[in-house]
Amino acid sequence: MKQAKDPGSWNPYLAGALTGLVAVASVLFTGKYFGASTSFVRSAGMLERLFVPERVAANSYFSKYLQPGVSGFDWQWMFVVGILLGALLAAATSGSFRLQAIPDMWQRRFGGRSGPRRALTAFAGGSILMFGARMADGCPSGHGLSGVMQLAVSGLLALVCFFIGGVLVARLLYGKGGQQ
Amino acid sequence: MNLLIGGLVTGIAFGFLLQKGRVLRYDKQLAALRLQDMTIVKFMFSSVLVGMVGIHLLNDMGLIAMSLKTTLVGANIVGGLIFGVGWGLVGYCPGTSLGAVGEGRIDALWGIAGMLFGAAVYAEVYPQLQANLLGWGNYGKITLPELLGINHWLIVAVVVVLAVLMFRWFEKKGL
Numbered sequence: 099m100k101q102a103k104d105p106g107s108w109n110p111y112l113a114g115a116l117t118g119l120v121a122v123a124s125v126l127f128t129g130k131y132f133g134a135s136t137s138f139v140r141s142a143g144m145l146e147r148l149f150v151p152e153r154v155a156a157n158s159y160f161s162k163y164l165q166p167g168v169s170g171f172d173w174q175w176m177f178v179v180g181i182l183l184g185a186l187l188a189a190a191t192s193g194s195f196r197l198q199a200i201p202d203m204w205q206r207r208f209g210g211r212s213g214p215r216r217a218l219t220a221f222a223g224g225s226i227l228m229f230g231a232r233m234a235d236g237c238p239s240g241h242g243l244s245g246v247m248q249l250a251v252s253g254l255l256a257l258v259c260f261f262i263g264g265v266l267v268a269r270l271l272y273g274k275g276g277q278q
Numbered sequence: 279m280n281l282l283i284g285g286l287v288t289g290i291a292f293g294f295l296l297q298k299g300r301v302l303r304y305d306k307q308l309a310a311l312r313l314q315d316m317t318i319v320k321f322m323f324s325s326v327l328v329g330m331v332g333i334h335l336l337n338d339m340g341l342i343a344m345s346l347k348t349t350l351v352g353a354n355i356v357g358g359l360i361f362g363v364g365w366g367l368v369g370y371c372p373g374t375s376l377g378a379v380g381e382g383r384i385d386a387l388w389g390i391a392g393m394l395f396g397a398a399v400y401a402e403v404y405p406q407l408q409a410n411l412l413g414w415g416n417y418g419k420i421t422l423p424e425l426l427g428i429n430h431w432l433i434v435a436v437v438v439v440l441a442v443l444m445f446r447w448f449e450k451k452g453l
Contacts (some may be wrong), residue, residue, distance in 0.1 A: 106298075110324070111324045113301075122328070128286070135372045180287065181293035183290050186380035194381065204369075224395070252347045254353075255354040263358065264362040265312075267367060
């Protein structure tokens with residue numbers, strides 16, 4: 099199912115459908131649903147407790163996910179690391195691995211010397227995104243895929259709001275219409 | 279230990295498919311949010327359709343357990359909108375940010391650093407939020423079929439039809 103424009107890529111319907119099968123197999127064999135953002139809470143807590151362990155132990159949010167003296171590495175944490183390895187494997191075997199600090203679309207809009215602005219925007223966006231994900235109790239994996247698959251009201255609500263917020267900001271950054 | 283290996287293997291499969299479907303990159307994520315190229319929506323809804331049928335089938339057969347997140351209307355909506363704002367800026371999701379690093383997108387590292395920071399900030403304000411917003415509109419762990427009092431297969435069928443119509447529209451419009 100190769101596409102002419104982009105060698106090595108698969109039809110997104112096929113890749114998506116296969117992902118659905120992987121998600122179902124995961125639930126059937128290990129009882130685990132896809133999710134990602136909780137691992138960022140565990141990682142932030144594990145990093146923070148290297149410096150201020152008492153503060154992390156006393157925090158009611160970190161305590162939901164981390165017990166003092168116990169490793170925070172769990173199924174989902176390994177799953178998230180696996181995403182990196184799987185993408186690396188697919189990119190390396192199809193010649194589509196490319197070191198890039200400024201995305202093409204960003205560069206066309208903000209210029210080739212906008213690296214620092216891109217870094218700052220990515221950091222700020224990442225912070226805002228994760229704050230929202232934890233408030234909503236999930237991200238496009240946990241709510242968007244796992245939640246919507248189960249027809250959970252929480253997942254459907256969150257997914258719609260993810261897109262509303264994203265479309266608004268994309269409109270502000272890039273204006274209406276315009277070239278890709 | 280087996281659970282950790284299972285997580286790693288499942289993640290590798292997911293990351294492989296995300297990269298093959300070309301949904302990891304900033305350009306694809308923003309193109310969807312700019313309503314120009316719906317690759318990530320095609321990927322996401324294809325996996326949802328297959329997963330939805332599979333999960334409901336296996337659940338009816340008693341082979342699996344559902345794992346629902348509590349519906350908190352205030353938190354789901356406000357948190358979801360905040361997520362969307364950040365998503366439009368960073369152009370990666372928590373899961374896809376790692377995959378983007380895997381295919382060489384260095385700017386995703388800044389996004390990941392921001393995500394860790396955002397998680398730490400959330401932990402600081404959680405006690406205040408818990409007393410206010412997080413309690414609003416708690417409907418418990420509920421599904422759409424339960425909320426509407428309709429058989430789940432009817433909803434599954436409606437979702438499949440709507441998604442297929444959406445896919446056809448995307449292809450017709452070249453999105």
